[in-house]
Amino acid sequence: MRRCLGAMLLSTALASASASASAGEARIDPMQPDLQDKASLQRGMKFFIDNCQSCHSLEYQRYSRSAEDLQLTREAMQERGLLPPGGEFHGPMRSLIPAEQAADWLGVAPPDLTFTARRRGSDWLYAFLDGFYRQGGPDGAVDNLVLPGVAMPPVLESMQGVQRRMCADGRAYDPDADDADACRRLQVVEAGSMTPEAFDRGIRDVSNFLGYVAEPSRLQAHRLAPKVLAFLAVFAFIAYLLKREYWRDID
Structure with a gap:
């Protein structure tokens, strides 16, 4: 069963008051899309379809355009699961859940991600996907280094593992006692289904793919x-x- 990125970036609207561009945001390392790396773009498309498309659309990107640009035939798209059931080869990459139904379940329809990388940058997407952590125990509250106050669950946690926010002296971050700027390191305290290297490659690939989708020309x-x-x-x-x-x- 496909996982989705929850209401990824839906949380931008729900938590905009607490996510100002100045205080509290993590340093974002450059992650420029590599449009010459067709293998990365193909893996990123697969990652998006498997983990994101249940909720999110790429309304202004067609499967056929992706196939042409990424040098994939229609048959290869079908064999590799890049054309989900019900998807039309020449149609847009819409979410698998109708927007009205998603709005009923989540309170608001998850946003279309076609131009997210153009607005935010691929590096922001990469850092956001990598930045979820829990406060306290495994069932503690969820937050994000890039978007403090995020109002969505860490839907990739089963793959990445449970992360904790740590301070420079090795202590777990306490939002009531510690300086947020002095506690910027994340540490996996419970392993997920993927190795750190495999998960890092996965979110880099999907960030790369979304960077391509934002400006396919x-x-x-x-x-x-x-x-x-x-x-x-x-x-x-x-x-x-x-x-x-x-x-x-x-x-």
Whole structure:
């Protein structure tokens, strides 16, 4: 059964008052999308479909566009589970749960994620997915380093494991007693189903994929760039020869 990213980024609206851009946010390391890494983009698409699409849509991205850009045939999409049941190859990547039904279950419909990476950045997405932790015991309250006051469960916790927020001296973070800026380290205290390396690769891949989805035309731009530069180089050489011919008899 597919897991979904809960109401990922739905929590942005629910917790916006406590998630200002200044105080309390974690340092976000650069995580630029690598659009040349087709394997990463394909894995990221698979991760999204398996873990996110139950709740979230990519309304402005079509399966066929992803297949073309990621060099996948329709048959390969079906074999690898990249075209879920009921999904139309030339249709948009809609969530598997109707928005009205999701709104009834969650209180509000989970947001479309097509342009999230453009608004927030792939590095923000990566840090957000990696930033969930529990306060106290395994059943303690959930928070997020990147989005303090987050109002969603850590839906990837079964894969990542239970994380605790630690201070520089090795103590568990106590929000009532400790300085938040001095306690920025997360530590897995209960292992999940994936190794830390495998989980890190998974959230990097899906962040990479969402970075591609936000601006798929960049893949075409990358393919055209060498040809354009070659044309400009040839044109510049011809222009130089023409200029030299025009001015050869002028003192």
